[in-house]
Amino acid sequence: MYISLESLLITAALQYKHADDDTEALARYKFEMEEQLERVCAFYGDDFDKEELRGQLVTFSLHFQKNTEKLEKVTIFDLRRYLSSLSSGQRSLLSQVWRLMQLILVMPATNATSERSFSALRRVKNYLRTTMSQKRFNNLMVLHVHKDYVDSDLDLGVIHDQFVAKSENRLRLFGKANEVQ
Structure with missing residues (x-):
């Protein structure tokens, strides 16, 4: 479904790009958009009003083309x-389009990432760590x-020094990062 949502927004954004130059391209974009609109509305049922979404996609397309530089290739970003x-x-005038974008942003592109997250969840929250607070658990999962x-962006020495600087007891117990070998 991710591909359909992304494709619908990108097709809508490019729909009127060639309106003056190529009538055949405009017809092709309209056909692709209708096909994807049907798929999205069928999947999400009552979450989207098909006619309202269609109108907002046309408005979005015209507004996007008018207010952005002419991009040959448009990405979801x-x-x-x-x-x-x-x-x-x-945004409130384009509420349905905005909702499509929000769905794209929160929906994983593939299932493998979410499956790995659940496997990690099982490893992090094992029977030894059942007393862990939710805040700490969330922070560990994000890490x-x-x-x-x-691994690439964090300097553990700096983090260690910040942790140790919080109290004298920590300094005595752990020492400075450059002293720890």
């Missing part, structure tokens, strides 16, 4: 940046899930 730059009043960033 371009659309997110554009929608985030709108005022709250403009575990984003370990690539943590």
Whole structure:
């Protein structure tokens, strides 16, 4: 479903790009958009009003083309940046389109990531750690899930020194990071 949501927004953004140049391209974009709109509305049922969403997608397309530089290729990040730059009043006029973007942003592109998260959840919260607070558990899960960033961007020596600086007892017990070998 992620692909359908993303494709619907990108197709809508590009729909009127070639309106003056190529009538055949416009018809192709309209057909693709209708097909994806049907799929999204069928999947989400009552969450979206199909006619309202169709109208908002047309409005969004015209507004996007008018207010952005002519991009040959539009990514979901371009659309997110554009929608985030709108005022709250403009967002409320495009409420259905905004909801589509929110769904894209919170929906995992694949299931593998979420499956790995649940496996990590089982490892982090094992029977030895059942008394762990929810806040600490959430922080550990964020560190575990984003370990690539943590391993490459964090300087553990600085973190150690900040932790030790909180009290004299910690300083006596752990010492400075450059002293620990």
